[in-house]
Amino acid sequence: MSTKTHYEDLKQQIHEHNYRYHVLDAPIVSDLEFDRLLNELKQIEAEHPDWITADSPTLRAGAKPADRFIKVTHPAPILSLGNAFGADDARGWFERVCRIDDRVERARFVVEPKIDGLSVVLHYHDGIFVQGATRGNGEIGEDITANLRTVKSIPLRIPVDEKGPKPPKVLVIRGEAYMPIKEFEKLNRKRAEEGKPTYLNPRNTAAGSLRMLDPAETASRVLKLLVYQIVHCEGGKIPTSQWELLEYLKALGFPITDIARRFDDFEDAVAYTESWDKNRDELEYEADGMVIKIDDLNLAKDLGFVGKDPRGAIAFKFPAREVTTKLLDIKINVGRTGMLIPNAVLEPVEIGGVIVMRATLHNFDYIVQKDIRIGDRVLVKRAGEVIPYVIGPVLGARTGKEKKYKLPTNCPSCGQPVERLDDEVAFYCVNAACPAQLVRNVEHFVSRGAMDIVGMGTRIVEKLIETGKVKDIADIYYLKRADILEAVTKKERKTEKEPPGKIAENLLASIEASKSRPLARLVAALGIRGAGEVSAADLASHFADLDVLSKASAETLQQIAGIGPSVAESVAEWFSRPVNKNVIKKLKAAGVWPQGGSSANAKSRASNALEGKTFVITGTLPTWSRDDAKEFIESHGGKVTDSVSKKTSYLVLGEAPGSKYEKAKSLGVKIIGEEALKKLVG
Numbered sequence: 083m084s085t086k087t088h089y090e091d092l093k094q095q096i097h098e099h100n101y102r103y104h105v106l107d108a109p110i111v112s113d114l115e116f117d118r119l120l121n122e123l124k125q126i127e128a129e130h131p132d133w134i135t136a137d138s139p140t141l142r143a144g145a146k147p148a149d150r151f152i153k154v155t156h157p158a159p160i161l162s163l164g165n166a167f168g169a170d171d172a173r174g175w176f177e178r179v180c181r182i183d184d185r186v187e188r189a190r191f192v193v194e195p196k197i198d199g200l201s202v203v204l205h206y207h208d209g210i211f212v213q214g215a216t217r218g219n220g221e222i223g224e225d226i227t228a229n230l231r232t233v234k235s236i237p238l239r240i241p242v243d244e245k246g247p248k249p250p251k252v253l254v255i256r257g258e259a260y261m262p263i264k265e266f267e268k269l270n271r272k273r274a275e276e277g278k279p280t281y282l283n284p285r286n287t288a289a290g291s292l293r294m295l296d297p298a299e300t301a302s303r304v305l306k307l308l309v310y311q312i313v314h315c316e317g318g319k320i321p322t323s324q325w326e327l328l329e330y331l332k333a334l335g336f337p338i339t340d341i342a343r344r345f346d347d348f349e350d351a352v353a354y355t356e357s358w359d360k361n362r363d364e365l366e367y368e369a370d371g372m373v374i375k376i377d378d379l380n381l382a383k384d385l386g387f388v389g390k391d392p393r394g395a396i397a398f399k400f401p402a403r404e405v406t407t408k409l410l411d412i413k414i415n416v417g418r419t420g421m422l423i424p425n426a427v428l429e430p431v432e433i434g435g436v437i438v439m440r441a442t443l444h445n446f447d448y449i450v451q452k453d454i455r456i457g458d459r460v461l462v463k464r465a466g467e468v469i470p471y472v473i474g475p476v477l478g479a480r481t482g483k484e485k486k487y488k489l490p491t492n493c494p495s496c497g498q499p500v501e502r503l504d505d506e507v508a509f510y511c512v513n514a515a516c517p518a519q520l521v522r523n524v525e526h527f528v529s530r531g532a533m534d535i536v537g538m539g540t541r542i543v544e545k546l547i548e549t550g551k552v553k554d555i556a557d558i559y560y561l562k563r564a565d566i567l568e569a570v571t572k573k574e575r576k577t578e579k580e581p582p583g584k585i586a587e588n589l590l591a592s593i594e595a596s597k598s599r600p601l602a603r604l605v606a607a608l609g610i611r612g613a614g615e616v617s618a619a620d621l622a623s624h625f626a627d628l629d630v631l632s633k634a635s636a637e638t639l640q641q642i643a644g645i646g647p648s649v650a651e652s653v654a655e656w657f658s659r660p661v662n663k664n665v666i667k668k669l670k671a672a673g674v675w676p677q678g679g680s681s682a683n684a685k686s687r688a689s690n691a692l693e694g695k696t697f698v699i700t701g702t703l704p705t706w707s708r709d710d711a712k713e714f715i716e717s718h719g720g721k722v723t724d725s726v727s728k729k730t731s732y733l734v735l736g737e738a739p740g741s742k743y744e745k746a747k748s749l750g751v752k753i754i755g756e757e758a759l760k761k762l763v764g
């Protein structure tokens with residue numbers, strides 16, 4: 083029987099594994115084992131909903147969407163920081179505070195990164211995370227608890243390690259939530275692939291993600307957190323030095339920065355701060371400076387404030403990686419999906435050691451909203467590894483000679499009129515024969531994650547399209563040696579070590595080999611808007627081949643787990659186009675016809691021993707999760723359903739079963755355990 087103690091123990095285990103993975107970056111169980119524990123917890127909660135409390139790890143998945151955020155008053159003002167620009171400015175601050183209180187001369191200093199994220203305020207009552215809020219105006223913020231619960235590095239219960247210190251009855255912590263730069267770029271790549279507008283920078287994206295009304299949306303974004311302050315505390319003692327405070331927060335299980343240092347001498351603190359200006363790209367988040375804090379928190383408090391800035395700390399800002407330069411032109415790139423992407427052509431300029439000549443303008447709405455004109459002096463930002471982007475025009479520098487940008491009416495590549503979809507900010511070239519799109523489509527089709535055709539670089543692709551040998555992706559499979567030889571440009575002849583004949587042979591061999599790629603890869607390779615690798619795999623597992631998939635309506639496609647309405651529409655629409663129907667026909671005729679779906683499942687079946695038998699699973703099985711048991715039954719031809727009826731062949735019984743057990747007994751259904759289930763297949 084599942085006891086409450088077992089449930090609590092399981093919860094504690096999950097908290098610790100989560101902490102090891104998301105805070106310490108040192109997991110000791112595999113993802114699969116972790117999922118098993120979480121699944122077991124979910125099962126217990128399904129049977130004992132009254133046991134669920136605010137610290138349950140299952141709540142991280144995202145609660146129901148809200149209509150709006152409720153305003154909350156912070157227990158103490160959420161202060162800001164004064165800025166110092168450069169070492170001399172920082173020394174000026176030091177001298178000023180020394181004059182106010184001579185204890186500062188002998189003080190120690192803690193230097194921390196200044197994370198360019200979003201300030202959040204986390205409330206813990208009796209060690210349980212009960213509320214999380216935005217900073218708002220410093221006095222009143224918004225309750226974003228459900229969203230913050232989805233941030234895995236936020237402990238839902240402290241101390242995470244039972245051996246950690248016992249926290250005060252009420253503890254209110256402040257930290258900075260952020261989106262790691264790599265995650266931001268990944269998200270933008272995905273959005274671009276789905277034809278959605280890309281986001282501006284990690285900070286805005288993190289802020290936007292935390293303010294989404296649907297917590298499940300927030301859960302889909304990778305957000306992290308670093309904490310650095312205790313805002314309020316009741317019923318307990320907390321350290322009075324910033325350094326010890328960080329150690330204390332760490333011992334409770336909070337994520338803290340690992341680059342904080344304590345210094346006895348102010349000049350050493352300045353030198354350390356300056357060293358991070360050069361190294362800031364090493365950090366996984368955007369840092370716009372370092373914060374120098376007086377270590378003695380009582381002394382810092384005694385120093386008081388200037389407006390909203392405490393005197394006891396100063397933000398040492400890094401030189402901004404923002405410069406102004408002239409916008410020479412706006413060029414349009416045509417993406418694979420036909421989406422037109424505006425790019426800024428800039429007068430070359432150095433930003434943080436890198437010469438920048440191009441920058442993104444995001445989308446056409448952005449150009450209009452910011453009233454960016456050709457010839458404008460524009461402010462350009464480069465942060466971390468993020469592609470430089472235009473922040474906006476410097477209005478004061480206008481001469482009157484700048485030209486207003488005219489939105490495109492025709493595709494710059496094929497000249498066909500462009501279209502704007504109702505719910506998107508992007509413009510599209512919908513001409514399936516557009517050469518620029520075709521180049522991108524072929525590039526995508528042959529790419530590694532798709533059909534993986536080696537040796538088909540952009541130049542060859544462009545040439546094959548120019549010479550009319552490739553008019554659609556299927557033409558790749560009809561290429562002859564002579565076509566490829568013709569497409570091998572002078573440049574390739576010079577740079578490639580291989581003679582042209584060998585290049586052609588290798589390419590033909592690679593094309594041939596690609597015919598055996600699985601259906602999921604082929605579906606992803608087609609470049610249907612919204613159908614990336616994951617959706618393609620979902621589709622491929624449900625359909626036997628492209629013919630069957632192409633006949634499915636948007637309604638049918640939507641029934642598939644993981645396929646949303648917009649992807650379903652987009653897939654159905656793609657297959658309905660005569661040009662694409664022709665492509666499929668040509669692929670089939672060329673022998674590019676992988677099998678997927680039910681036939682693939684049938685092939686992977688271990689046996690038919692359970693064919694015709696229906697199973698219901700209840701309770702916690704000794705070693706298997708419910709999903710494991712389900713997979714096992716299905717792989718032997720059996721069926722698993724949710725509720726017990728007279729038709730149920732077996733009830734698979736685990737610890738702490740629910741009402742299904744009673745029902746099975748009353749109906750006389752055969753009851754077996756995990757071991758007996760295994761034996762059924764011999």
Ligand code: IVH
Pocket residue numbers: 161162163194195196197198199200201258310311373392395397
């Ligand atoms: S201390 C009294 N420490 O920077 C405490 N702030 O420009 C004042 N920030 O509003 C804040 N990293 O949101 C502090 N290590 C850090 C920080 C940090 C980022 C943010 C914070 C603050 C803003 C001031």
